[in-house]
Amino acid sequence: MKRLRILLLPLSLFCSASYGQESFSVELGQDGETIADMRPVFLKFESRPLPAISPAEVARRYQRLFKKADEPSVRVDALNRLANIRDRSGQDIGFTPEEETDMYRQAIDSYETILRRGGHSGPMDELLYQMAKAHALIGQNDASVKRLQQLVGQYPNSPLVAEARFRVAESAFADGRYAEAEAEYRKLVDGEGVVGDLKNKARYMLGWSLFKQGPQAWERAGQRFVTVLDEAIPSTSSLNQIPESSVDSIDDTLRILALMASRRGGAETLMGWLEPEASRPWTPLVFDRLADLYAVQNNSEASVVANRAFVSNFPKHPQRAGFMSQVVDVWSAAGRPVKARDAMADYVALFNDQAEYAGLDDGYRTKWREFSRFLADFYYTQGDDKKGSRVENYRAAATYYEGLARRSDEGGEFYRLAGDAWLQAAAYPAALKNFQVAAYELPGYDYAADAGWAAVALIRAGARGEAVSSEFNPDLADLSVETDRFVAQYGADNRAPELLAYLANRWLESGNNDLALQYAVQAVDHSKAAPETRYAGWLVTAQVHQNTAEYSLAEGAWREALALASSDSATLTMEQDAPELRQQVATAIYRQGEQAAEAGKPAIAVAHFQRVETVLPGSEVAIKGRFDAANTLLRASDWQPAINELNRFRADYPTHDLASDIGEKLVLAYTSSSQPIRAARELIDIADNQSTQSEAAGGDALTYRLRAAELFHAGEAFDQRNAVYADYLATSPIAADAEDHIRMQTMRHRLAESGTDPAQWRTKLVSAELESDWHSTQTLQWAARGSLAMGAEAAAEFGGVELSMPLDESLARKQLAMENAQTHFRNAESLGGAEVLPESVYRRAELHRIMARDLMASTAPDDLNELEQMQYTMLLEEEAYPFEERAIALHSENHQSIATSGFNVWIEKSLEVLAKLHPGRYDRALRWMSAAAQGESDGV
Structure with missing residues (x-):
């Protein structure tokens, strides 16, 4: 396990010793490690420069002096000189080990002699010290201790007392008398005048003495060892300035503190010893030793606890990173990967804050990045494991990737990985943000375009509804913004054209023609657009122009798409679209024709309509183009070309x-071009082609025939007209309204005027008018005139009836004829009113006058005598007189209507008759005056 400070020995170098024997080490000047192996160094009474001869030669002379001299003081002085030469020159003085031991024995004898004599010229405390050292060097430890105790007891103020006490304590410790050793060491530690290295060693050994006394003394031992370390490492800077000679003792102190703590309460015990000021320069070292000790003992849990205890107790300590790192190492070494990952996570979390991270050494920053990368990769891999929590794993991976991205030279790649992990976790806003940072905020990232594309793809999925959440609901506008950003930065990317074409299609679907066209043009113009992409762009372009009624541009775009679909690079789908594209080209041409027609440019419109057939002959749109070309000519009143086109179409x-409407259109064209008879024949053809299977169809056929009749009438083809009228009226139609009545009366009137058997049609006309609830001025006039005509015919028949014998019979016939005529005249009056009244009155009056005349002119029976004949004649006069009077009254009535109706021919005729019938009153010259001026009365 890595050490916290390189000045300390690795644990492996001293672990075995700690369990085999509990040794200690001290250094007193040039002395040996213990009294038993102290070197034969004697007191230096004076310091003189070496003679200008070989040190070996000088030593040889002093050796000879030591061997030959009998005076103890001389012999002691000779040994002293030899020691000086060896120390000053660093050369061997030529003694073998056996000779050196023999010299020490002789020296002891000299010391004893000097003591007995009491004639030593120097300090006795020094002599006793030299004797103790000599006893120790030849293995007489008890004697050496006695001399040291003698020195302490007899010369308590000697400067050699402190070292003498240390040697006494050392001897007690070596013999296992730890309480005695403790007492001696404590005197040194607590005594005055003991300073420097000796006091430090005394503290160190005092702690060991306490430790050796067992667990009951460990609390005091721990406190003593803490004091030793405080003295040895008083400041942080002193950690890097520890003398080489002190390394082992400091390391041993740390080790024993860790050992005691591990056997009592671990980190808690350590903290107790460190109080009240737990944060010392060497605190991390002792916690490190404790954690290491547990690790060597294969107690991973305790080692981790120790490491974490340091971090917990010193949350701001700069060395906490090392302890957190060691937790990872401990769990890894123990084969506990889950625990190791948790430890890595704790390490990363502890220094996740930027300020915390900035305070780490470079090595620990590297460690942070290594842990983050390991965890990110691990959780990302675990994301696909169905056994785990997929979303949580991906979220964890994304979080670690994000942290790495902020603190790595490869930030772009980590942001992209973070985006992908967030995407897998369905955290779409976070995924998008990471993709965008990788794509646009980190110059030099090799895969920035891929990150940008990932952002586009995510928004596109969201706009499609494939990646939507409560926090992420992008629309087409968001996709456009991201696309614009991607194209602006990575316009040369091979994926850009397809994206532009896709966006064009989506805007087209949403009804935004401007944006659809904008992106379609970019897709078509892109240098790296594949044929199928350009094809898609042209389709959108064409459709947009179609939607905005720019049919000329639409035609061009459709033709571009058709060219691509017909090229060698066309895909199967494009090839399959070719027929539809031709249809679209034809439609665009057709729409141009419509536009030209609406703009009042019939010639251009007809040209467009007619060229549709060159693109898609025989198609519906081509047929409709032909049809609309004819219609355009109709609307332009270009009748004959329209007639030609219509006939050619049919x-x-x-x-x-569409051919079913040709007849009507031809009727319009013929009618408008003054060809009513051809129009009428067209209508007859239409009527003949109508189905007679249904009432509705029959009604339509009749309508066409009636319309034809009117056209025949206009073209003066009266026979053809009358035939239609007769066929229609033969069906005994009943007028449903005034219009029907008027139409049928018109037919009867015309038939009466020009057809065969006019009396029949006149009779039907008058009868229909009398029976109808509907009338018009004209039908009333026609009926009135008809009635007058019928009355005139009846009057003529009346006039033809002669009064002959037997008179009763002929008179009855004549009266019946008179009544018939009277009925017609009265009908005429009821129908025609004031307009026909003068004529009707006149004719009625004449019926009476003729009746009176014929009565008077009738022949009397042959068998009457003269008187009877006279009486018979008087009877006839009596019979005729009322008729004559009635005639006069009616003619007078006609005369009197001048005031309301004005003078006319029938009044004039009535006056002429009155002049004959009543000459006294009416047979005189008359002068008719014009109407008097306003305010004057009329006169005759």
């Missing part, structure tokens, strides 16, 4: 539905 398409 000849070419006799069974077509």
Whole structure:
């Protein structure tokens, strides 16, 4: 496991020792590690420069002096000189181990001699110290300790006391007398005048002494070790300035603290020892050792707890990233992938904030990105696993990709991956945002166009209703905005033309012709548009122009599409569309004809209508074009060309539905071009072609015939007209309204005037008028004149009846004839009113006058005598007189109507008759005056 500080030894180098033996180490100047292996260094009484001869030669001379001298003080001084030479020169002075041990024994003897004599010239505390050291060097530890205790007891103020105490404590510790060692070390730690390295070592060993006494003393041991570390590493900067000689002891202190904590309460115990100021420069080191110790013991859970405890207790510490990273390492080493992923997630979350992330070292930033990428890829892969929560996995992947994107040189790719993950999770707004950032906000991203296309595809799916949520409901306008952005940035992309064509079609479907045309033109003009894309663009262009009635432009677009559909590059679908495209071209031409016709340009309209047939001969639109060409000529009153076109159309398409209207149109053309008889014959043909199977059809046929009759009448083809009238009236039609009555009366009148048997038609005319509830001035006049004519005929018949014997019989016949004539005249008066009254009155008066005349002129019977004949004549006069009087009265009545009706020929005739019948009154010259001026009375 990675160490937090490189100055510390790896755990693997000391773990085995910690369980095999609990050793310790100290260094006192140039001494050995323990009293037993101290080097034979003696007190330096003075410091002199080396002579200008070989150190080996000088040493050889002092060796010889040591061997030959008998004086203990000289021998001690010789050893001292040898030690100085070795220390100053760094060279071997030539003693073998056996010789060196022998020298130490001799030195001890010299020391003993000096002590017995009491004649030592130097300080005795130094002599005792040298003796203790010499005993230690030859393995006489008890003797060495006694001399040190003697030094402490006899010379308590000696500067060598502190080191002597340390050696005594060291000996007690080595012998397992930990309480004694504790007491001695504590004297050094608590005593005055003990400073520097020795005091630090005493603290260190005091802690060990407590530790060796068992768990009951670990609380105090922990506090002592904390003090040792506080002294050794007082500041953060001192972490990088630890002397090489102190590395092992510091590492050992950290290890033992971790060991004790692991056996008591773990991180909680550590925190107790660190209080009240838990955040020390070396705090991360001890937590790291604790976590490592658990890991080596294969206690992954405890190791993780220790790492997390540091982060929990020191949430702002700069080293918390390392501990969170170690949690991942612990779970990974333990083969716990789920736990490892959770730890990675915690690490990423802890430093997700930009400020937190910025505070990390480069290595830990790299670690953050590695964890994020691993988690993103993992959850994305898990998204397709049906066993898991698909949406949650993709959401997690998207979140990690987004975090990576903000903190990576490959931000574009991560934003695109995040967008894809959000898309899989149906979080469409987030997906769109990531795609857009990757596409448009990160210059240099190689796949930016793909990201932009993904944004377009997402909005397109939303507009189709395939990717819609409560927060994402784009419409066609949104797709247009995104398309414009994509084309502006990546216009050369091969996918752009298809997108433009698609959008053109959608706008066309929505009814926005302007936008449909805009995108269709872009699709057609795009340099990378495939034939099928250009084809789609032309289709939309054509349809837009069709919708906006720009049929000339539509024709051009349809022809472009048809050319593509007929080319070698056409797809099967395009080839199958070709017939429909021809139909569309024909329709566009036809519409141009309609426009020209509406604009009052018949010649152009006819040209367009007629050229439809060149595009799609025999088609419905071509047939309709032919038909409309003729209609256009009709509307333009170009009658003869219209007649020619109509006849040609009927000849070419006799069974077509449109041909059924040709007859009517020809009737119009013939009528308008003053060809009524041809128009009438056309109507007769129409009537002949009408089905007689239904009442409605029969009615239509009759209408056509009647219309034909009127045209025959206009063309003075009276025989043909009368034949139609006669056929119609022979069916005894009953007038349903005034119009019907007038029409039939007109027929009767015309037949009466020009047909055969006029009396019959006159009689029917008068009878129909008398029986009808409907009248018109003209029908009344016709009927009145008819009645007068019939009356005149009856009067003529009346006049032809002679009064002969027997008179009663002939008179009865004559009276009947008179009454018949009178009836006709009265009918005429009721029908014609004042207009026919003078004539009717005159004719009635004449019936009476003739009756009177004929009575008077009748022959008397032959068998009467003269008197009887005279009486008979008087009787006739009596019979004739009322008739004459009635005649005079009627003629007078006619005369009197001058005031209301004015003078006319019938009044004049009445006056002439009156002049004969009543000459005294009427047989005189008359002068008729014009009407008097206003205000004057009329006169004769």
